[in-house]
Amino acid sequence: xxxxxxxxxxxxxxxxxxxxxxxxxxxxxxxxxxxxxxxxxxxxxxxxxxxxxxxxxxxxxxxxxxxxxxxxxxxxxxxxxxxxxxxxxxxxxxxxxxxxxxxxxxxxxxxxxxxxxxxxxxxxxxxxxxxxxxxxxxxxxxxxxxxxxxxxxxxxxxxxxxxxxxxxxxxxxxxxxxxxxxxxxxxxxxxxxxxxxxxxxxxxxxxxxxxxxxxxxxxxxxxxxxxxxxxxxx
Amino acid sequence: xxxxxxxxxxxxxxxxxxxxxxxxxxxxxxxxxxxxxxxxxxxxxxxxxxxxxxxxxxxxxxxxxxxxxxxxxxxxxxxxxxxxxxxxxxxxxxxxxxxxxxxxxxxxxxxxxxxxxxxxxxxxxxxxxxxxxxxxxxxxxxxxxxxxxxxxxxxxxxxxxxxxxxxxxxxxxxxxxxxxxxxxxxxxxxxxxxxxxxxxxxxxxxxxxxxxxxxxxxxxxxxxxxxxxxxxxx
DNA sequence: GCGCACTACGTACGCTGTACGTAACTAGGA
DNA sequence: TCCTAGTTACGTACAGCGTACGTAGTGCGC
Numbered sequence: 001x002x003x004x005x006x007x008x009x010x011x012x013x014x015x016x017x018x019x020x021x022x023x024x025x026x027x028x029x030x031x032x033x034x035x036x037x038x039x040x041x042x043x044x045x046x047x048x049x050x051x052x053x054x055x056x057x058x059x060x061x062x063x064x065x066x067x068x069x070x071x072x073x074x075x076x077x078x079x080x081x082x083x084x085x086x087x088x089x090x091x092x093x094x095x096x097x098x099x100x101x102x103x104x105x106x107x108x109x110x111x112x113x114x115x116x117x118x119x120x121x122x123x124x125x126x127x128x129x130x131x132x133x134x135x136x137x138x139x140x141x142x143x144x145x146x147x148x149x150x151x152x153x154x155x156x157x158x159x160x161x162x163x164x165x166x167x168x169x170x171x172x173x174x175x176x177x178x179x180x181x182x183x184x185x186x187x188x189x190x191x192x193x194x195x196x197x198x199x200x201x202x203x204x205x206x207x208x209x210x211x212x213x214x215x216x217x218x219x220x221x222x223x224x225x226x227x228x229x230x231x232x233x234x
Numbered sequence: 235x236x237x238x239x240x241x242x243x244x245x246x247x248x249x250x251x252x253x254x255x256x257x258x259x260x261x262x263x264x265x266x267x268x269x270x271x272x273x274x275x276x277x278x279x280x281x282x283x284x285x286x287x288x289x290x291x292x293x294x295x296x297x298x299x300x301x302x303x304x305x306x307x308x309x310x311x312x313x314x315x316x317x318x319x320x321x322x323x324x325x326x327x328x329x330x331x332x333x334x335x336x337x338x339x340x341x342x343x344x345x346x347x348x349x350x351x352x353x354x355x356x357x358x359x360x361x362x363x364x365x366x367x368x369x370x371x372x373x374x375x376x377x378x379x380x381x382x383x384x385x386x387x388x389x390x391x392x393x394x395x396x397x398x399x400x401x402x403x404x405x406x407x408x409x410x411x412x413x414x415x416x417x418x419x420x421x422x423x424x425x426x427x428x429x430x431x432x433x434x435x436x437x438x439x440x441x442x443x444x445x446x447x448x449x450x451x452x453x454x455x456x457x458x459x460x461x462x463x464x465x466x467x468x
Numbered sequence: 469g470c471g472c473a474c475t476a477c478g479t480a481c482g483c484t485g486t487a488c489g490t491a492a493c494t495a496g497g498a
Numbered sequence: 499t500c501c502t503a504g505t506t507a508c509g510t511a512c513a514g515c516g517t518a519c520g521t522a523g524t525g526c527g528c
Contacts, residue, residue: 009419009422010419010422010423010426012426013422013425013426013429018473018474018526019473019474019526019527020472020473020474020525020526020527021472021473021474021475021524021525021526022474022475022476022523022524022525022526023475023524023525024474024475025475025476048514048515048516049515049516049517050514050515050516058476058477059476059477059478060477060478060516060517061476061477061478061479061517061518061519062475062476062477064517064518065474065475065476069516069517070515070516070517120400120404121400121401121404121405122404125423125426125427125430127430130430130435130436130439131436133436133439134435134436134437134438134439137438137439137442138438141438146445146446147438147441147442147445148442148445148446150442151442152455152458152459155397155401156394156397156459156462158397159393159394159396159397159398160390160393162393162397163389163390163392163393163396163397164393166354166355167355167389170354170355170356171355185243185244188243188244188247189244189359191247192244192246192247192359193359195247196359196361196364201364201368202364202365202367202368203368204368204371204372204375204381205364205367205368205371207381208371208381208382208384208385211380211381211382212380212382221386224386225386225390227466228390228462228463228465228466228467229462229463229466231462231465231466232461232462232463232465232466233462252504252505253494253495253496254494254495254496254503254504254505255493255494255495255503255504255505255506256492256493256494256505256506256507257493257494257506258505258506259506259507282483282484282485283484283485283486284483284484284485292507292508293507293508293509294485294486294508294509295486295487295488295507295508295509295510296506296507296508298486298487299505299506299507303485303486304484304485304486
C-alpha cells in the first residue's frame with residue numbers, strides 16, 4: 001500500500017509515474033493548471049478537491065491518487081506559477097536584474113491574485129521555486145557579500161513585492177465593480193472610516209486624508225519601495 | 235429585522251448595545267478574548283464559531299447576535315491584539331520611535347503567531363488599528379515629507395515586520411518539537427531539499443547551504459532589514 | 469500467466485459556516 | 499400601566515468541505 005503513505009512525504013519526492021498499473025490519466029501539470037484556472041477565475045476559496053476533480057473530469061477521490069492532501073495541491077499550484085518566471089542570462093548589473101525580477105514577480109501576482117495569500121516560506125522548495133531562487137542567486141553573482149546576505153536580499157525583495165501587491169489588489173478590488181453586497185460593504189467601511197476621521201480623534205489621520213485627493217500612484221509606491229530596499233543593500 | 239441586516243455593515247458601525255431587549259451576556263472584548271485565546275493555544279484553524287461559542291459557554295447561534303459573519307470575528311481579534319500596542323509620547327526622534335514600534339509589533343506577532351496569516355489591508359480600520367496608525371503618524375511628526383510618504387513608511391515597516399516574523403515562525407516551527415507526523419514531514423522536506431541541492435542542478439544554492447552551518451541569527455536579519463528600510467527613507 | 473501495485477471512484481463521517489424558526493425577555497411609547 | 503417592537507438565545511437543518519476506507523478494474527514486472 002505505497003499509494004496511501006502512512007508517513008507524510010513531500011509530493012516532489014514521489015515519482016509522478018511508477019510504471020506499475022494503468023497509465024495515470026492526468027499529469028501533475030494538468031492538475032495544477034486546472035486548479036490555477038479555477039483560482040484565477042473564481043478565487044482561491046473556489047479551489048476545492050471536488051471542484052478541481054470536476055474540472056479535470058474525474059471523480060473526487062481519484063484526485064487523491066495524484067495529490068495526497070489538499071496542501072499538496074497548493075504546492076502544485078505554487079510550483080506551476082513559479083514556472084511562469086522567465087529566466088535570462090544575468091546582465092552583470094545585479095541591481096537592474098533584481099528590479100527586473102521584482103517586476104516580473106509583481107506581474108505574476110497580478111495575473112494570479114491569490115498568490116500573495118498563499119505566499120509562505122513553506123512553498124519555497126518546489127522544483128520551479130528552486131530554479132527561480134538559483135536564477136536570483138545567479139543575478140547576484142556580481143553582488144559582493146556572503147550568500148547569507150544574498151538570500152536576505154532575495155527574501156526582502158519578495159517581501160516588498162508581496163506587501164505592495166497585496167495593497168494593490170486590495171485597492172483594486174475596492175475600485176472594481178463588485179457584486180452589490182461587497183459594494184455595499186466597501187461603502188459601509190468607507191463611510192465608517194470617514195465618520196471616525198471626522199470625529200477629530202485622529203487629527204493626523206484626518207490631515208493625511210485631506211492632504212491629497214488625487215488617485216494613488218501605486219506604480220510609484222512600488223518603485224520607491226523597491227529602490228529603497230535595494231539602496232539598503234548597496 | 236435590524237438584527238439580521240440585509241445590507242452588509244462594518245461591525246464597528248453597529249453599536250455594541252442598543253438599549254432594547256435583554257442585556258447582552260457578553261461584550262465584544264469577551265468574544266475577542268475567547269477567540270484570541272483559542273488561536274494562541276491551538277492555532278487559527280481551531281477558531282470556529284462553535285468553538286468560540288463553546289469557550290464562552292453559549293449556543294453556537296447566539297454568537298451570531300454579536301458577530302454577523304466569521305470575518306467579523308477575525309476583525310474583532312485583529313482589533314483586540316492591536317489594542318495590545320503600548321503607545322507612548324513620541325521622543326522627537328522618528329527613527330528611534332519607528333524602530334521601537336517595529337519591535338513591539340514583532341513581539342506582538344510572536345505572542346500571536348496567527349497574526350501574520352491574518353494580516354491584510356482589510357483589517358486596518360478597526361478602532362485600535364486607527365489608534366495605532368495615529369500613533370505612528372505622531373511618531374513621524376519630525377519626519378519631513380508629506381503624509382503620503384509617512385503612510386508608505388508605516389506600511390513598509392509593517393511589511394518588513396510581517397515578512398521577517400513569518401520567516402521566524404516558520405523556522406521556529408521547523409526547530410520546535412512537533413507531533414510525529416509534522417516532524418516526519420519536515421524531515422522529508424529537508425531530505426528532498428538536500429537531494430536536490432546535492433544533484434548539482436543548483437550550484438549557487440548548494441554553495442549557499444555549504445557556506446555557513448551556524449545557527450541563523452534571526453534577530454540580526456530583522457534588525458538589518460529594518461535598518462535598511464529606514465535608511466531608504468532617511 | 470500470475471500476482472501485485474496501481475488507478476478509479478462511490479459511500480460515508482465529522483467538521484465547517486450559517487439560514488431560519490421559535491421562545492423568552494425588556495425598554496420605550498401610549 | 500400595559501402593549502409591542504426589537505433583541506437575545508438557541509435548536510434544527512443544509513450545503514459544502516477534506517478525506518478515510520472499501521471495492522473494482524487494469525496492466526507491468528517477474
